[in-house]
Amino acid sequence: MQPALRVVVADDQDLVRTGLRMILDAHDGIEVVGEAVDGRDAVEMARRLRPDVCLFDIRMPRLDGIEATRLISGPDVAEPIPVVVITTFDLDEYVHGALRAGARGFLLKDAGPEMLVQAIRAAAAGDALIAPSITARLLEHFASATPVTSTEPRFPLTQREEEVVQRVSAGRTNAEIADDLHISLSTVKTHLASLTTKLGVRNRVEIAMWAHDTGRAKR
Incomplete structure (x- = not known):
């Protein structure tokens, strides 16, 4: 039997963290090993616990999800930890930055338990998942405001x-x-x-x- 995937969850809302933990812990093969209330705590916890995947809210105090992602999963990180970003808004202006910073997935908080678990497992396997329902709109939104490079x-x-x-x-x-x-x-x-x-x-x-x-x- 393979060991459970170890996940760190970071969100400044207690109810959201509790909900995410309940969803993930209810699935065989996934274990929430830590919860953080802001970006700085999330980075410190991720570096200390070395989870298989981090689940980060995009908007957090002290350090937002983009910078937290860059610090543990960015291009300059020698041993990156996979990050899945979650947010309330599918056209949140910070999402593009999070993906550029190295996030391996992007989900809405109402994506549902199945999609959340899929994203965690995909990230752990070296894959990435963006909620299919918003992929095209997300990319189009930022392409309209970002020069093609x-x-x-x-x-x-x-x-x-x-x-x-x-x-x-x-x-x-x-x-x-x-x-x-x-x-x-x-x-x-x-x-x-x-x-x-x-x-x-x-x-x-x-x-x-x-x-x-x-x-x-x-x-």
């Missing part, structure tokens, strides 16, 4: 990689991509690994953002 990849993408990029940008999971394209799950993972190398990105979240910046996002 992405460039074409150093090496051209294959037709299959282009198809994978489009589906990632639409918030599809690996299993859904495999089903759409009639390929195996391992083949999807191979394409994603190739894309991260070609695009110079770290995860599927950044693949989705690149797709939107370059006009490849699936409509």
